[in-house]
Every structure is written in structure tokens, then in C-alpha cells.
Amino acid sequence: MQIKLDESANTTIQSDMASKISTSAHHQLERSNQNRVKAWRVATSIGVSFKYAAAGVTYAYNTQRNFRIHCVMGTLAIVIGALLQLSSVEMAVICITSGLVLTLELLNTAIESVVDLTVGQTYHDLAKIAKDCAAGAVLISAFASVLVGMCLVIPKAILLFVH
Numbered sequence: 001m002q003i004k005l006d007e008s009a010n011t012t013i014q015s016d017m018a019s020k021i022s023t024s025a026h027h028q029l030e031r032s033n034q035n036r037v038k039a040w041r042v043a044t045s046i047g048v049s050f051k052y053a054a055a056g057v058t059y060a061y062n063t064q065r066n067f068r069i070h071c072v073m074g075t076l077a078i079v080i081g082a083l084l085q086l087s088s089v090e091m092a093v094i095c096i097t098s099g100l101v102l103t104l105e106l107l108n109t110a111i112e113s114v115v116d117l118t119v120g121q122t123y124h125d126l127a128k129i130a131k132d133c134a135a136g137a138v139l140i141s142a143f144a145s146v147l148v149g150m151c152l153v154i155p156k157a158i159l160l161f162v163h
């Protein structure tokens, strides 16, 4: 059986469906915010989320010496790569590895804060494991990024030197 609808009926049905979908999305958003009643504040828009993310990066830069060192090392690697005219794929690899180290440094800072929030100034074996593992993750990524830098920069530098 075929049902034929005229154009105006079709448009009405479409706009009705669109409004139902948007209402359901709105309800879902409301429900997910209700599930986070324990949060002191919930970011209400993408602009506000960016503001808080930037505040996290600024906090890490101002308080974590290692984060500042990794920023300098990453910038240096990118400048040296540009000077040596590395290919775009090689530059992308340097950017990814530098970004990974900074990302893990931020997560390390977050884990340290959560551990301190939980146990305060008391000693706990699990607090030690959490902090040591988070610091270990940064260390491994930093070693890996140095190796990646050496693999990409040394052959190119030797080539330039020989010619």
C-alpha cells in the first residue's frame, strides 16, 4: 500500500520530527547534568570548557617545572626540525610526540592533585603507587620523544654535514 502525502503535510511531519529530536536531545542533556549533581560547577558551553582547559594548562605551566622544561624541549625540537627542513610527516611525528609528553605531564599533575585531595599529607602505599606510576608514564614518553627526535634529526644533520 502506498501513501501519498502532499508537500505541506510532508513539511509539517519533518518539522514535527525535528522538534521531537531536539526536545529529546535537550532532555538527555538535562539528565546528564542532573547525574552530575555532585559537581561544584558544570561547563555550560564549549567556550566555557575551553576557558577551563586553558586554566589547567596555565596552572601546570606556572607550577610544574617539568612541564615548562617539556614545553621548551618540544619547541626546540620543532624549530630544529624546521631548520633541517624535515618532511611534513617527520614534523607531524615530532609534534605528536611532544604533545604526548605535555599531555601526560598534565595527567600526572591531575593525578597528583587527586591523590593529595584524597589522602592529604598522610602516607599511603596506594598514593605512592599512583604518583610513581604517573611520573613513570611521563618519563617513558620523554625518553621515547628523545629517541624519536634523534632518529629524525641525526640522519638529516649528518647528511647536511657530509654535503
Ligand SMILES: Nc1ncnc2c1ncn2[C@@H]1O[C@H](COP(=O)(O)OP(=O)(O)OP(=O)(O)O)[C@@H](O)[C@H]1O
Residues within 6 Å of the ligand: 064, 066, 108, 112, 119, 120, 121, 122, 123, 124, 125, 127, 128, 131, 132, 135
Ligand atoms: N601521600 C603519599 N603517600 C606515599 N608516598 C607519597 C605520597 N605523596 C608523595 N609520595 C611520594 O613522593 C613522591 C613525590 O611526590 P610529589 O607529590 O612531589 O610528586 P612528584 O612526582 O615529585 O611531582 P612532579 O611529577 O611534579 O615532580 C611520589 O612519587 C611518591 O613516591
